[in-house]
Amino acid sequence: MxxxxxxxxxxxxxxxxxxxxxxxxxxxxxxxxxxxxxxxxxxxxxxxxxxxxxxxxxxxxxxxxxxxxxxxxxxxxxxxxxxxxxxxxxxxxxxxxxxxxxxxxxxxxxxxxxxxxxxxxxxxxxxxxxxxxxxxxxxxxxxxxxxxSEYKTIIEIQPKVNQLQDQIIGGIVYIDNYGNVITNISKKMFQEIGKGRNFEINAKKHKFTKVFSKYNEVASNSAYSNQQYEGHKLAIFNSANYIEIAIYRSNLDTVGGACSLLGLAYRDTVTINFINEPKQEFTTLN
CATH class of the missing domain: 3.40.50.10790 (S-adenosyl-l-methionine hydroxide adenosyltransferase, N-terminal)
Incomplete structure (x- = not known):
């Protein structure tokens, strides 16, 4: 067949x-x-x-x-x-x-x-x-x-890393059926550049300091029902292992998606700033 x-x-x-x-x-x-x-x-x-x-x-x-x-x-x-x-x-x-x-x-x-x-x-x-x-x-x-021997290549949509290795500059490459936006920043790149450091993801005026592995992790507080978290924004490593900005249980007809609620569109810039923690100073007691 x-x-x-x-x-x-x-x-x-x-x-x-x-x-x-x-x-x-x-x-x-x-x-x-x-x-x-x-x-x-x-x-x-x-x-x-x-x-x-x-x-x-x-x-x-x-x-x-x-x-x-x-x-x-x-x-x-x-x-x-x-x-x-x-x-x-x-x-x-x-x-x-x-x-x-x-x-x-x-x-x-x-x-x-x-x-x-x-x-x-x-x-x-x-x-x-x-x-x-x-x-x-x-x-x-x-x-x-x-x-x-060759085919045409396109490289301008690749994410970039600054020389100090403390920032990734990527962009939105896809908007899915739920209105969630997918970036070109892979989990592998995030981990290799981040090296476990704290970080801040910036997409226009929106900031994220945590990346979830599953959508329902945003509703992990058992004191509230999942319904109370509907409409919450989150960053997640999606099933393709790219950073995605999503709305929990988004519905384009009611709640709305990340693209509309957060004002994000195809080719918008998304940056990740990694935070170099200051070294602790120790005082020797005599």
Whole structure:
């Protein structure tokens, strides 16, 4: 059975997703298609990368991942297919791969060249589907394109550490379905730079001095019911091990989410200042 995932900014109102799935089934009737999401904000490759980074590893090796975000072909935005970490990706060369799996090097990358035979205003349907199905059948990447050694990288969204190693400057890269905001500051970076020091997280005018491991830890005082903590803000290491700023039991229709209640938006700056405790002075008694 061939497993193909779809990640796009198409939404579900229009015909695009249905057309792509129909084309895959026409090529591979026994294919298994999994929708990772079609609700990416239009052209938002940072959001796309966050979702794929935290989902592709759950699929078995050999899965083909089709990425239909910012996919219009141009000289600056070529189409590529590659094998990476045991998975295959068919996508535009717009920097997204560098944000999904920066720790791995591709086994093979090709620039897709079947466009020479296809004039397309809908490349995901007319090009990516053909390539994905060919790979799913066990086809060799070099048949569908010219082998290349590099793909486009994007580095400006990476968090920065100041020279004194007492501050991390990051930003908001994703807002989830609950309105919680996810930063690009990983738990690993936080621990390596912080080294157990006290800290203060700053997001606009909001400050946090503790990072929770679970949402309900904010309601740990047994003298009160969980309901009394609804709407409390907190910082947490989320399931993807990134610092997230959340509202406990947020509901966008009633309580609201962190993005609306705290006035936080995509690409807003989040800083962590680590506190170097002053050395204690001891007096010797004579």
């Amino acid at each position: 061939s497993l193909i995932t779809l990640t796009t900014d198409f939404g579900t109102k229009d015909h695009f997703v249905g057309a792509v799935k129909g084309a895959i089934y026409s090529e591979l009737p026994d294919a298994k298609i999994v929708d990772i999401t079609h609700e990416i904000s239009p052209f938002n490759i940072t959001e796309t990368a966050y979702i794929l980074k935290n989902s592709y590893k759950s699929f078995p090796k050999g899965t083909v991942h089709v990425i239909g975000v910012d996919s219009e072909l141009s000289e600056e935005n070529k189409h590529i297919a590659l094998e990476l970490d045991g998975h295959y990706f068919v996508c535009p060369d717009n920097g997204i791969i560098s944000m999904i799996v920066a720790e791995f090097k591709p086994t093979k990358i090709v620039e897709i060249t079947i466009h020479d035979r296809i004039e397309s205003s809908f490349p995901v349907l007319e090009v990516f589907v053909q390539v994905a199905c060919f790979i799913a059948r066990g086809g060799n990447l070099t048949v569908i394109g010219r082998e290349i």
